[in-house]
Amino acid sequence: MRAALSALGVAFTAYLAIGGMVWTVWPDRPLVVVAALALYLATTWLCIFWAPGTTPLPSWLVVLAVVTAIVVPNASWYGAGDEARLQAYATWGLGGISALLAILVVRGRVLTAWFGVAIITVIGSFWIGIAGALSLGAVGAAVWVGIAQLVTGLMARAARDTAELTELQRSSSEWLASQAGRRRERRVTVQRAIALAGPVLTRVIETGGALDDDERRQARLAEGRLRDELRGRSLLDDDVRTQLEAVRRRGGEVTMLDEGGLDGIAEADIAAIRHELATTLENAESERVFIRTSPHEHVAVTVVGRSRSEDDPDGEEVVDLWHEIPRPKSDSGAVVAD
Structure with a gap:
């Protein structure tokens, strides 16, 4: 499951980055756009593959993600130029950073992800206005982060419930095993008691309790053996x-x-x-x-x-x-x- 999700994350972020390379109009500063794409891919893939079995991400990688969230949208609009600010390859950074923020949520950095939503909203408002920022990616970023937080929370709860169920099943199995062992032990004890006391009790019944000295001695010995087995x-x-x-x-x-x-x-x-x-x-x-x-x-x-x-x-x-x-x-x- 982890490998499949990682592959899906890589494919999706690569798809968003390719959108930044489809230039319908040649950008004013293409090297800046390419550098922003490279920084974005490096950061997102680091967040995906860095110690996948552990959360949250280390602090230095979180700082890199925040820097990327600031640099990539600004570099994309700056590299595209004033005449191409609303082109898809100029606004791709809003969607790309939204995916990065969703990855941060999955890797245990929820507060940082919401901080990133605020960052790209402010940056987008500066370059294309508040309405453009909201319509071209800021709202989507909030939705993605919210859904990622919800799904992550549900998965964590499911994992806890599974662990608790596993523990209950283990405890139940141990209890059943102990009860089975006690039942077997009781059966063995009863069988031994019958073997020890059965002949003596049979003789007591046959004689109506009128035992001779040797039989009384054997009865006391049988009683002692029976007490030993029980105690x-x-x-x-x-x-x-x-x-x-x-x-x-x-x-x-x-x-x-x-x-x-x-x-x-x-x-x-x-x-x-x-x-x-x-x-x-x-x-x-x-x-x-x-x-x-x-x-x-x-x-x-x-x-x-x-x-x-x-x-x-x-x-x-x-x-x-x-x-x-x-x-x-x-x-x-x-x-x-x-």
Whole structure:
């Protein structure tokens, strides 16, 4: 689109310049007319092709355009001579500069373009009178600049609306993707819960709740596994599940809680965290173990163990295990930056 508009601008300005070379009467100063044409074409084409992906135009090029708007009409009438002021090759400058001003609007210099309309109106009034200036190009210049400003504004608004629509579509796609992921995760969780608790619940129903000691122990283990899957899924792998099972089988209690503390950590780093957690649980001898992900910028997971003293079995629990699994250094730096 940009290339097509640039080609159209070049063709149109060249067409206007050719009109200045069709001399029905030989001008008094032909070199002045030709020089004005050359300045006009150089300036307009610079405005068209100068860094086409950026707006507005640089200040020096805007100054050149204003100088051209002043010089070209004056040079055209001066070069044509007093007897040919109303000839088409003498008045072409009004239409040519109008096109240049429209280009300025497109390139983001609206105020300069309207200033140029005032300039050519004053210059035209000086050479051929106010009525002649208005009828031969000044009004057309105002119309061109106004239409260019309107079209440019509409295109800018359309571009903004398109960008907003694209952003909304992207956000909608992300939301749909996240919902689909959550649905899949819920299905997996439900399926795992059924696999873990299904046999136990079936046995409870069959016996009417009259379970023997081994069945009750299996029910407690199934409940623990189910709680782990619901509350700490991101911390689990086969090794961690094995060690959690071992802690519970020896009579310990384990509580896991993941509140999103591992979000944003790379999968490889999470695997290392799980390995360290499994090692910690393997060496734990506490009666109750609490595992919780941490939002701290340097700590990923905190493991706390509590037990009653052997000398006072009925007394208060004391902390006999405190282990902090550090957050990976790369992720820690990202958290601090945020």
